[in-house]
Every structure is written in C-alpha cells, then in structure tokens.
Amino acid sequence: MTTSSEIVIVGGGVVGASVAYHLAAKGLRDVLVLERETLGSGSTSKNAGGIRLQFSSEPNVRLSQRALAKLHAFQAELGVDPAFHKVGYLFLITEARDVGVFERSLALWQRLGVPARRLTGPEAGKLFPGCRVDDVILATFCPEDGYADPSSIFGGYVAGARRLGVTFRPGATVSAIEVVRGKVAAVEAGGERIPCGTVIDAAGPWASQIAALAGIDLPIRPLRRHIFVTDPVPGFDGEFPMTIEFASGFYCHRESGGVLLGMGDPDDPPGYDTSVNWDFLPKVVECALARVPALERARVKTGWAGLYEDTPDKHPVLGRDATVQGFVHAAGFSGHGLMHAPAAGELIAELLVDGMASLDLSPFRPSRFAEGALVAEHNVI
Ligand SMILES: Cc1cc2nc3c(=O)[nH]c(=O)nc-3n(C[C@H](O)[C@H](O)[C@H](O)COP(=O)(O)OP(=O)(O)OC[C@H]3O[C@@H](n4cnc5c(N)ncnc54)[C@H](O)[C@@H]3O)c2cc1C
Incomplete structure (x- = not known):
C-alpha cells in the first residue's frame, strides 16, 4: 500500500488518467490515482465519443485543436487505436435566433484555421442523405470532426500511465483533504x-464535492444526459456525419451498425441520478423521426444515462487554485471531457512540472467565477 505520494489525483476517469499519464511522461513517478468505484465507471463510460473543433469561444476551439492533434498522434504515442471516425460534425440551425452566433463562429473558425464551412439546407442534405433539411436555415460542417x-x-491512458509507474487505486473514496x-x-x-x-x-x-473537502467553492453541477442506441436499420446503412439539430439538442451518429441517439432533457433538474428515464425516450424518438424519417424502421436496443459536469460558462476549470496551495483543478468540461482530456492532461x-x-x-x-469574468460558449447541447 502507498502511504504517501507527491501527487494524488482524485478521479479515475479519462481526465484523471490523462493527467496521470502526462505527469508520468514528464518524469514524475510518484503519482497516485484514487477512484471511488471502478476505473472509468463515471461519465467516461457514458459518453457519445464526439470530438469537435466547432465551438463558439476561442479558448474552447484552441483546446480542441490541441486535443485533436494529440488524438491523431494517439496510436503512435500510446500504442492504442482510438478508433477515430473522421466523419465530420454537421450542425443544423433551424431557428433564426441561432444564426448570428454561428455566423460569428464561422468567422472565428476561419481566423483560427478551423476548416468548417457554411452550408445551405440542400447542401447539408447531400452530406446526410435521408436527413430532413427543408427547415434548415443554415448549417455548418467541419470535416476534421468526428467520433x-x-x-x-x-x-490507452491508463495502460500508458501504469507502464510509467503510476498507481491506480480503485475502490478508494476520498473522504477528507487536510489543508x-x-x-x-x-x-x-478508505480510512x-x-x-x-x-x-x-x-x-x-463530483468535482465540487472534492473541492468542498478543501474548503473551495466550485460551481460544477451534475446534469443527467441520455443516450439510446438502435439496432441496424434496414435500408439505412450508409455513413453520415455526427449531426446536431441545434435547437432541440438532438444528435445522432452511427454506432455498431445502428444509430446512437442523444438529447438533453431541459426539464431534468441538476442531480446525481443516472437511472434511465424511459418516459423521456418518446421525446427523443419524436425528434429523431422528424429529422431522420428512416429511423421509423429502427428498434431501440439499449439506453443509458450519465452526467455532464456543467460550469456556469460551459468551459472547464483548469489550473492551480488561488486560495489553497497545492490544490489543482481539472474538471468542469461541461459535456466535452472526452475530447478535451488529451489536451487538458498535457x-x-x-x-505542474515546467511551471x-x-x-x-x-x-x-x-477564480473567474468569483471575479464574475465568465467566457461564454454558445455551441453546447
Ligand atoms: C450522455 C453523455 C454524452 C457525452 N458525450 C460526450 C461527447 O460526445 N464528447 C465528449 O468529449 N464528452 C462527452 N461527454 C462528457 C464526458 O463523458 C465527460 O466530460 C468526461 O467523461 C469527464 O471525464 P472525467 O474523468 O472528468 O469524469 P468521470 O469519468 O466522471 O470520472 C470522475 C471519477 O471521479 C470519481 N470520484 C468521484 N468522487 C470521488 C471520491 N470522493 N473519491 C474518489 N473518486 C471519486 C468517480 O467515481 C468517477 O469515476 C458526455 C457525457 C454524457 C453523460
């Protein structure tokens, strides 16, 4: 049993694993990861795998650009294929109120070198045959995105970190932090x-609970999000982009020969309940059928729910705490922690190592929350 450690990481999900691997890759060996349940059992095992550059804020775009480059190098660096399907992300905008932000986003993407382009409804329909586009007033597509x-x-991160000497301890609930x-x-x-x-x-x-153990107030809220997956759908078997109907937040991508359907329930209050609300399925199906009529032939084979870790401005919290020395934040990814974990860990x-x-x-x-200096992000679902 380890009795002391230079660095303790609380949380054995993709973010904790990436931070652990990158610390070890920089030569730190005395790193201990404490995980309450089994490794990867939190939101890491519940997500849709989406990877995208198309955010509306420059900090989020830059974080994604860094992460995407690392994803491309993932197999060479870690020896594991991340199974990146570069099918692109297609945003469908059907409400006039969202056009202005996406127009500004297109200008931002051009300035930052994101190869996203503006599409009309019919052009979007060519990228996704079978998708209804008659109500689409603007679409954006980035071919570098995918899942x-x-x-x-x-x-890959857990194995890489272990090879470099990191210890992962599942079943270890952090119950106090001594400051x-x-x-x-x-x-x-565990006593x-x-x-x-x-x-x-x-x-x-759960990051705000851990911060509270050190007397830190961290505004991260758990928000339940559902995913449903269909069996293969007869006659609907081609590739299509990860597609987001922005107004409703409905999204879908190909999954194991079937289709993965996701959507947030605006009526769901913040909380830690991850049971599946099957009463919500009809609302998802309604959006799915309206957007992709071929899904009428689909059978939903499974569903699950997990938690977003939502901050007030939909940006993560990264860096040293200003009030408690030695306390470092790596949380609050607001539903984008898989895609941002490679960059955040590095x-x-x-x-910590280079200063x-x-x-x-x-x-x-x-400290931006206490300062009231939030950075807005519009392109979240
Ligand atoms: C339905 C859904 C779809 C999503 N889709 C996407 C997507 O397409 N793309 C994307 O990038 N992201 C997506 N996300 C978000 C993504 O899953 C998360 O941002 C990411 O998994 C966060 O990783 P994490 O390691 O920070 O958190 P987690 O994986 O939740 O890990 C945190 C860990 O901390 C542990 N823990 C908690 N309290 C304690 C304690 N007291 N002591 C010890 N351990 C503790 C927990 O058990 C947990 O395992 C989605 C999320 C959901 C729910």
Whole structure:
C-alpha cells in the first residue's frame, strides 16, 4: 500500500488518467490515482465519443485543436487505436435566433484555421442523405470532426500511465483533504491518511464535492444526459456525419451498425441520478423521426444515462487554485471531457512540472467565477 505520494489525483476517469499519464511522461513517478468505484465507471463510460473543433469561444476551439492533434498522434504515442471516425460534425440551425452566433463562429473558425464551412439546407442534405433539411436555415460542417471510442482513449491512458509507474487505486473514496496553513498536506481515503503536496481534482461531476473537502467553492453541477442506441436499420446503412439539430439538442451518429441517439432533457433538474428515464425516450424518438424519417424502421436496443459536469460558462476549470496551495483543478468540461482530456492532461502536466502551460490557461482559471469574468460558449447541447 502507498502511504504517501507527491501527487494524488482524485478521479479515475479519462481526465484523471490523462493527467496521470502526462505527469508520468514528464518524469514524475510518484503519482497516485484514487477512484471511488471502478476505473472509468463515471461519465467516461457514458459518453457519445464526439470530438469537435466547432465551438463558439476561442479558448474552447484552441483546446480542441490541441486535443485533436494529440488524438491523431494517439496510436503512435500510446500504442492504442482510438478508433477515430473522421466523419465530420454537421450542425443544423433551424431557428433564426441561432444564426448570428454561428455566423460569428464561422468567422472565428476561419481566423483560427478551423476548416468548417457554411452550408445551405440542400447542401447539408447531400452530406446526410435521408436527413430532413427543408427547415434548415443554415448549417455548418467541419470535416476534421468526428467520433472516437471512449474506452480505447481511456484504456490507452491508463495502460500508458501504469507502464510509467503510476498507481491506480480503485475502490478508494476520498473522504477528507487536510489543508494546513492554506496548503494541501494529505488526503484521506478508505480510512487511510495519505500525505501529499498536490491534489488534482479530476472527479468530473463530483468535482465540487472534492473541492468542498478543501474548503473551495466550485460551481460544477451534475446534469443527467441520455443516450439510446438502435439496432441496424434496414435500408439505412450508409455513413453520415455526427449531426446536431441545434435547437432541440438532438444528435445522432452511427454506432455498431445502428444509430446512437442523444438529447438533453431541459426539464431534468441538476442531480446525481443516472437511472434511465424511459418516459423521456418518446421525446427523443419524436425528434429523431422528424429529422431522420428512416429511423421509423429502427428498434431501440439499449439506453443509458450519465452526467455532464456543467460550469456556469460551459468551459472547464483548469489550473492551480488561488486560495489553497497545492490544490489543482481539472474538471468542469461541461459535456466535452472526452475530447478535451488529451489536451487538458498535457497542459496540467506542463503547468505542474515546467511551471507554465504551453496554451494560455487563464480563460479556464478557477477564480473567474468569483471575479464574475465568465467566457461564454454558445455551441453546447
Ligand atoms: C450522455 C453523455 C454524452 C457525452 N458525450 C460526450 C461527447 O460526445 N464528447 C465528449 O468529449 N464528452 C462527452 N461527454 C462528457 C464526458 O463523458 C465527460 O466530460 C468526461 O467523461 C469527464 O471525464 P472525467 O474523468 O472528468 O469524469 P468521470 O469519468 O466522471 O470520472 C470522475 C471519477 O471521479 C470519481 N470520484 C468521484 N468522487 C470521488 C471520491 N470522493 N473519491 C474518489 N473518486 C471519486 C468517480 O467515481 C468517477 O469515476 C458526455 C457525457 C454524457 C453523460
């Protein structure tokens, strides 16, 4: 049993694993990851695998650009194929109120070198035969976007970190964080006191609970999100982009020969319940059939629910806490933690080992909430 560690990471999901791997890759060996349940059992095992550059804020786009480059190098670096399907993301805008933001986003993407383009409804229909587009007033498509296999990315980081000496301890619930004279001194897990100088909060939707153990107020809310998957649909078997009907938040992509359907329920209050609300399925099916009529022949074979880890401005919280020395934030990805984990892990490792990250982390600073300096992100579902 480890009795002390230089760095303790709380949370054995994709973010904790990526941070652990990148710290170890920079030569830190004394890294311990504490996970309450089994490794990867949180939101990491519940997500849709989507990877995209098409955000409306420059900080989120830059984070995605860094992450996408790392995803392309993933197999060479980790020896695991992340199964990236580069089918592109297609945003369908059907409400006039959303046009202005997407117009501004298109200008931002051009400035930042994101190869997303503006499409008319009929042009969008050519990219996704079978998709209803008569109500589409604007569409955007980025061919670099797509979806990957979450468990391969997660597994790649865990195996890579283990090879470099990181210890993962599942079944270890962090129940206390000892702060002495404003500085992290130890964590308590499973009745054991583990002295450490640095705690990294990678507890996803539970990150605010971990921060609270150190006396830090962190505004991250758990929001339940559902996914349903169909069997293969007779006569509907071609490739199509990851498609988002922006107004409703309905999205779909190909999954195991069938189709993955996702959507948020605006009536669902924040909370930790991850049971499937089957009463919500008809609403998803209604949106799905209106957008992709061929799904009438589909049979939903399974469904699950997981939690977004939502911040007030839909940007993650990354960096050292300003009030408790040795407390580091790596959470609040607001439903984009799989795609941002490769970049976030590397940037946190740079910050801790080199003293500075190679991407400006100031927009993600934890103190922005208290300062009232939020950075708006519009393109979230
Ligand atoms: C339905 C759905 C669809 C999504 N789709 C996408 C997508 O397409 N693309 C994308 O990028 N992202 C997506 N996401 C978001 C993505 O899944 C998350 O952002 C990401 O998994 C966050 O990873 P994490 O490691 O921070 O959190 P988690 O995987 O939740 O890991 C946090 C871990 O902390 C552990 N923990 C909590 N409390 C304690 C404690 N006291 N002690 C020890 N351990 C503790 C938990 O058990 C958990 O395993 C989606 C999420 C959902 C729910």
